[in-house]
Amino acid sequence: xxxxxxxxxxxxxxxxxxxxxxxxxxxxxxxxxxxxxxxxxxxxxxxxxxxxxxxxxxxxxxxxxxxxxxxxxxxxxxxxxxxxxxxxxxxxxxxxxxxxxxxxxxxxxxxxxxxxxxxxxxxxxxxxxxxxxxxxxxxxxxxxxxxxxxxxxxxxxxxxxxxxxxxxxxxxxxxxxxxxxxxxxxxxxxxxxxxxxxxxxxxxxxxxxxxxxxxxxxxxxxxxxxxxxxxxxxxxxxxxxxxxxxxxxxxxxxxxxxxxxxxxxxxxxxxxxxxxxxxxxxxxxxxxxxxxxxxxxxxxxxxxxxxxxxxxxxxxxxxxxxxxxxxxxxxxxxxxxxxxxxxxxxxxxxxxxxxxxxxxxxxxxxxxxxxxxxxxxxxxxxxxxxxxxxxxxxxxxxxxxxxxxxxxxxxxxxxxxxxxxxxxxxxxxxxxxxxxxxxxxxxxxxxxxxxxxxxxxxxxxxxxxxxxxxxxxxxxxxxxxxxxx
Numbered sequence: 001x002x003x004x005x006x007x008x009x010x011x012x013x014x015x016x017x018x019x020x021x022x023x024x025x026x027x028x029x030x031x032x033x034x035x036x037x038x039x040x041x042x043x044x045x046x047x048x049x050x051x052x053x054x055x056x057x058x059x060x061x062x063x064x065x066x067x068x069x070x071x072x073x074x075x076x077x078x079x080x081x082x083x084x085x086x087x088x089x090x091x092x093x094x095x096x097x098x099x100x101x102x103x104x105x106x107x108x109x110x111x112x113x114x115x116x117x118x119x120x121x122x123x124x125x126x127x128x129x130x131x132x133x134x135x136x137x138x139x140x141x142x143x144x145x146x147x148x149x150x151x152x153x154x155x156x157x158x159x160x161x162x163x164x165x166x167x168x169x170x171x172x173x174x175x176x177x178x179x180x181x182x183x184x185x186x187x188x189x190x191x192x193x194x195x196x197x198x199x200x201x202x203x204x205x206x207x208x209x210x211x212x213x214x215x216x217x218x219x220x221x222x223x224x225x226x227x228x229x230x231x232x233x234x235x236x237x238x239x240x241x242x243x244x245x246x247x248x249x250x251x252x253x254x255x256x257x258x259x260x261x262x263x264x265x266x267x268x269x270x271x272x273x274x275x276x277x278x279x280x281x282x283x284x285x286x287x288x289x290x291x292x293x294x295x296x297x298x299x300x301x302x303x304x305x306x307x308x309x310x311x312x313x314x315x316x317x318x319x320x321x322x323x324x325x326x327x328x329x330x331x332x333x334x335x336x337x338x339x340x341x342x343x344x345x346x347x348x349x350x351x352x353x354x355x356x357x358x359x360x361x362x363x364x365x366x367x368x369x370x371x372x373x374x375x376x377x378x379x380x381x382x383x384x385x386x387x388x389x390x391x392x393x394x395x396x397x398x399x400x401x402x403x404x405x406x407x408x409x410x411x412x413x414x415x416x417x418x419x420x421x422x423x424x425x426x427x428x429x430x431x432x433x434x435x436x437x438x439x440x441x442x443x444x445x446x447x448x449x450x451x452x453x454x455x456x457x458x459x460x461x462x463x464x465x466x467x468x469x470x471x472x473x474x475x476x477x478x479x480x481x482x483x484x485x
Contacts, residue, residue: 005034005110008080008083008116009038010079011049012075014045021117025062028125034131042066042069076209076239088220114130117211121262123261130143142252142254145212147261148261148485151183151359152175184364191485196478205241205297211260242293242295276407278388281384281388284303313378314385345469347370
């Protein structure tokens with residue numbers, strides 16, 4: 001039997017996206033003498049995912065099989081492990097039987113396992129690039145493609161006379177200016193992360209589930225060492241990160257391919273983005289702080305530094321706004337031109353990142369240079385940061401997967417409008433208060449009482465800003481490398 005790569009694609013009601021995913025696999029160039037088998041796991045589907053997958057398999061001449069789960073309560077993790085057990089056997093089955101001679105030969109023929117999401121598409125040559133990376137050394141456990149968010153087509157390009165107008169809009173393939181802007185922010189964020197990892201050697205602390213080629217021996221190693229029925233676990237909302245940490249603990253390398261690219265869908269609005277990032281951030285914090293899981297990574301220090309960086313960004317902005325309001329209200333505000341330095345550095349950094357982001361648009365580069373887009377995006381992430389750490393100290397555990405799925409399926413809605421209205425009301429009340437009590441707030445008594453605290457606050461803010469500015473200068477220095485996102 002020839003050596004082969006098998007693909008696991010968990011698909012829960014993915015009838016709209018599964019064909020595009022399989023079309024990408026049909027475009028792939030295979031290593032010489034290697035075959036490709038594709039397993040689509042129709043996970044608790046209530047739509048035509050199975051039918052569409054089989055049709056696409058025939059259309060693109062793929063060796064495709066559809067597996068179906070029954071009463072799977074572990075979502076993506078359960079679907080992936082279902083495919084794994086279909087090949088490697090289910091040790092939890094009370095009727096477990098040894099593999100047949102054919103099954104044993106088939107298992108031995110598998111040299112790579114490609115995990116993919118049903119709404120992602122591998123770019124041409126992506127598979128061969130990941131294969132070359134995986135085969136470059138025996139201690140490489142997994143190689144991940146570089147992810148790029150797909151930009152929605154312009155909604156204005158659709159004719160309202162098109163009989164499929166509403167259907168095309170609902171598909172998510174088209175979007176308005178806000179959706180396209182929001183997609184670019186996620187794409188630039190991903191590009192920044194990929195560039196940073198490549199500058200530091202290409203080792204990654206998470207092999208993303210959208211497109212990663214694993215060494216079967218490494219996955220089997222995780223199963224045996226941890227007495228599991230499959231490599232993936234649902235103990236964390238970030239099952240791909242947990243698996244990556246376990247691979248690193250077992251001395252397997254986890255790398256990013258410098259050439260392979262995978263196009264993935266972005267979160268199209270604020271609400272779905274927040275729920276996705278809540279799940280990611282919550283899962284990351286859980287792995288960092290939960291000693292019961294008992295697995296760490298060599299990147300632990302790097303991840304903690306990113307958490308500290310987010311905290312410093314939050315303190316800088318909260319402290320600046322507080323000091324600005326108090327200083328103006330008490331007539332003690334004094335402008336210093338030195339403050340323009342971190343703004344210029346931030347503008348340069350974000351401009352470079354925008355230009356290094358694949359398929360960027362001129363408007364995105366301009367918005368990055370003006371710091372409008374980066375600041376809005378940062379505030380959204382800071383809100384998530386606060387939310388996750390507050391939840392970490394609460395007694396109730398939230399289901400990140402369920403929250404994200406409910407948001408994407410439209411079962412829940414955002415409260416951003418109420419939040420903006422509340423912020424406007426608070427600002428208006430604060431302005432009214434300052435105007436009404438202006439004489440008292442600017443009196444010598446109030447100024448003498450607040451002046452020491454304002455001085456201490458601006459001093460602390462100065463040191464924090466210097467630290468943040470030096471970090472931005474370091475990032476600019478790293479971007480001089482000829483890595484691509």
